[in-house]
């Protein structure tokens with residue numbers, strides 16, 4: 285058994301969220317349809333999800349989203365995909381197994397990524413969901429999709445999944461160093477803006493039913509932490525600011541990009557940008573550690589829209605700190621996390 289496993293060819297699949305094919309309204313609509321019809325993103329019963337997504341959201345949102353995408357699109361394509369591909373290329377230079385990328389939505393899909401690996405003779409895949417914190421709408425849906433594809437199309441392939449890494453020291457060191465280098469000399473506060481999720485998602489994925497979205501998420505230990513996105517965001521912040529030696533009073537945590545009328549975890553980033561200048565915070569630095577690569581939600585919603593909201597409310601200097609993207613220190617972390625999982629195949 286051991287011999288058979290170690291003789292099999294291994295490969296790595298880096299998985300990110302995905303972007304529309306182009307900024308054409310029809311491509312943005314197709315992408316949003318696939319994304320928002322995912323039952324782990326909008327978790328209503330199919331009929332209600334379809335009524336909301338196809339009956340309401342897709343009737344109004346695609347042209348607005350397409351305009352937003354146009355402001356960040358590059359000659360090479362969507363920043364999220366271009367950056368994920370850059371990560372792949374750099375990682376490929378450091379490891380001796382094939383590396384491919386796959387997106388949860390649109391192309392290149394997870395199926396395309398697995399197929400490319402299989403065509404190179406790979407039968408044991410380390411799949412890396414590029415999300416530091418666990419969420420039903422990210423890590424969980426990636427694993428579900430990959431398992432569905434594997435069972436239906438590639439039953440002979442084994443997949444080993446990299447777990448959320450918000451609490452791994454190598455990642456925290458890397459993030460802290462990256463932030464340290466990019467922090468402006470003078471700032472009144474550093475804001476950690478994480479992508480939000482509906483509160484209901486956190487209750488739903490808590491197998492212990494012990495998280496009540498209060499102080500429990502900030503406790504050192506609570507049975508719910510393994511699946512609590514809010515806790516994992518707090519923990520990321522706490523450990524990074526410890527490394528940076530920043531006092532808690534200079535730090536703000538908030539959650540961005542809410543959609544629809546449900547209650548999402550708070551405080552909301554956009555509301556914070558509008559209120560903090562009145563509290564004397566005029567020079568703000570912002571980092572978005574739920575994203576490892578810059579994308580629409582950081583380049584447009586934070587760097588452009590957020591800056592506008594903050595300055596309109598009386599803020600003076602708004603400094604966006606880019607994601608880890610393809611920084612060499614981050615590629616080293618990706619390599620280490622992948623190698624740990626590659627090695628597990630030898631232990632089977």
Ligand SMILES: C=CC1=C(C)c2cc3[nH]c(cc4nc(cc5[nH]c(cc1n2)c(C)c5CCC(=O)O)C(CCC(=O)O)=C4C)c(C)c3C=C
Pocket residue numbers: 301302303304316324325326345349362364415419421422479480481482541543574575578579580581
């Ligand atoms: C931590 C990562 C993410 C979580 C959690 C997440 C949850 C989530 N998102 C939506 C709705 C939208 N998100 C959109 C864009 C988007 N979301 C993430 C990451 C997470 N989403 C990324 C990286 C991006 C950018 C993609 C890109 O191409 O750059 C969008 C589309 C853009 C728009 O129309 O504004 C929507 C819609 C929900 C509902 C949700 C949790 C339930």
Ligand SMILES: [Fe+2]
Pocket residue numbers: 479541
């Ligand atoms: Fe999102």
Ligand SMILES: [Fe+2]
Pocket residue numbers: 495496497500501508509512514515
């Ligand atoms: Fe919690």
